[in-house]
Amino acid sequence: MSADGQDAAKFCADTVRSHDFVRYASTLFVNADQRRALLALYAFNVEISRVRDHITQPLPGEIRLRWWTDMLAGESRGGVEGNPVASELMLAIRHFDLPIEPLMRLVDEHEFDLYNDPMPTLAALEGYVTDTASALFALAARLAAAPSAEIEHLARHAGLAQGFAQVIAALPRDAARRQLFVPVQLLAKQGIGAEQIFAATQTPSVRAAVDQLMGEARHHLDTALALLSDVAPEARPIFLPLAMVRRDLVQMSRADSDPFAPHNPSRFHTLWTLWRASKSKTFKVG
Numbered sequence: 001m002s003a004d005g006q007d008a009a010k011f012c013a014d015t016v017r018s019h020d021f022v023r024y025a026s027t028l029f030v031n032a033d034q035r036r037a038l039l040a041l042y043a044f045n046v047e048i049s050r051v052r053d054h055i056t057q058p059l060p061g062e063i064r065l066r067w068w069t070d071m072l073a074g075e076s077r078g079g080v081e082g083n084p085v086a087s088e089l090m091l092a093i094r095h096f097d098l099p100i101e102p103l104m105r106l107v108d109e110h111e112f113d114l115y116n117d118p119m120p121t122l123a124a125l126e127g128y129v130t131d132t133a134s135a136l137f138a139l140a141a142r143l144a145a146a147p148s149a150e151i152e153h154l155a156r157h158a159g160l161a162q163g164f165a166q167v168i169a170a171l172p173r174d175a176a177r178r179q180l181f182v183p184v185q186l187l188a189k190q191g192i193g194a195e196q197i198f199a200a201t202q203t204p205s206v207r208a209a210v211d212q213l214m215g216e217a218r219h220h221l222d223t224a225l226a227l228l229s230d231v232a233p234e235a236r237p238i239f240l241p242l243a244m245v246r247r248d249l250v251q252m253s254r255a256d257s258d259p260f261a262p263h264n265p266s267r268f269h270t271l272w273t274l275w276r277a278s279k280s281k282t283f284k285v286g
C-alpha cells in the first residue's frame with residue numbers, strides 16, 4: 001500500500017472508530033483483506049449520515065450530498081484523490097465489484113435528514129431504513145460472500161432491526177433539534193403529536209408509541225437472527241452489529257429506561273458484547 005493509501009485507509013478507520021464504534025469494532029472480527037474495504041464503506045456511511053450535523057440550512061447539505069452522487073456517477077469535477085473516504089470507497093467498489101445504485105439510493109435517502117418534516121408512517125420509515133441500514137448490510141456482505149437472495153433477505157431484516165433501534169436511541173438528539181423519525185402514525189394511535197416528543201418528557205402515551213416501534217425492531221431482529229443460519233458462513237461476521245442491537249433493545253425495554261436519556265454504551269461493553277457474539281454458533285464462521 002502506498003503512503004497515500006495508508007493515510008486514506010487510516011482516515012477511514014479513525015472516522016468510523018470516532019463516529020460509529022459498533023461497526024468499527026465489528027470489523028475487528030473479519031478477515032484483514034475485507035477490513036479495509038469495510039471501513040471505507042462504513043466511513044462513507046458516516047460522511048453521509050452526519051451531513052445534517054454540519055449544516056444549519058438544507059441547501060449546503062443538498063450540495064454535499066449531490067457531490068457524492070455525482071462522484072458515484074463519475075460526474076464529479078476533479079478527481080477523488082483529495083477526499084480519503086471517496087478514494088477508499090472507489091477502491092473498494094473496483095476490488096469487490098460493488099453496485100453503484102444502492103450507494104446512490106443511500107445518499108438520496110439521507111436528504112430527508114436535512115429537513116424537519118416528520119416521518120409520516122411506519123411504511124415510510126421502513127422504506128428509509130431499507131435504503132440505508134439494510135442496504136449497508138447487503139453491501140458489506142458482498143465483501144465477504146457472493147450475493148444471494150438469502151443474504152438480501154437477511155440484510156433487509158437486519159437493517160430494519162438496527163435502524164428502528166437507532167431511531168429510538170437517537171430520540172434525545174432528534175427531539176432537541178425538533179426532528180421526528182418516530183412515525184406520526186404511531187403517535188396518532190396514542191393520541192399524541194410531535195410536540196409531545198419535542199418536549200422530551202416521558203409519558204405513558206409516549207412510552208407506548210416508543211414500545212410499539214421497539215416491538216417492530218425486536219420482530220425484525222428475531223427474524224434476522226433466525227436467517228443467519230441460512231447464509232454462507234463467511235458472511236455471518238458482517239452481521240455482528242446485531243449483537244449490539246439485541247443488547248440495546250434489552251436495555252431500552254426496561255421499565256426504568258427513559259427514552260429521552262442519552263444512550264451511550266461504553267466501548268468496553270461494545271467490544272465485550274461483539275467478542276462474545278463472535279464465539280457463538282449464530283455468528284461463527286466455522
